[in-house]
Amino acid sequence: MATVIIPTPLRKFTNNTAKLDIAAGTVEEALLDLSANYPDLKKHLFDEGGHIRTFLNIFIGEDDIRDLQAGKTPLHDNTVVSIVPAIAGGSTDGYH
Template sequence: MAVKMEIPTALRQFAGKQASVEFNAATVGEALKQLTGTYADLRKHLYTDDGRIRSFVNIYLNDEDIRYLQKENTPTKDGDTISIVPSIAGGAKI
């Protein structure tokens, strides 16, 4: 199943400067694995050291946040689009 993955502008420098890439993947998790396997430098910006998706990184399948689907086990179908969207957070307190 060919799925399109949209790369946010801020991370394109770690993905060959591409705005989107296509992978054959049956689940969102598989597509992410292929993405970070192909572009290893992306991994640390998407995942924590213990392998969890960073809390501020949101993964959408088409227009749905995968947290409300089956998370990384969410199945994909041909022509789906996966987007990586950050929530921006910060603040003064250490």
């Protein structure tokens, strides 16, 4: 089973559990499984279109899944999946 590390700001949706072992074939399946077990977590993982949220990064070990096979990245026994919230902001709107 793969281990999913829940980041601090999302732990209130997983009963303060920081690490969860999940039997899933891909990253996306693991996140869907998490959403099924912890429904309040779903909106923080997926947008309304069912895609992994923009303000979320998923890492396998030290690698961003965007550099692998994104949601289809396969999971193996002992794979460690880290959910990493994007931390960003700025003082004004509409200025990039």
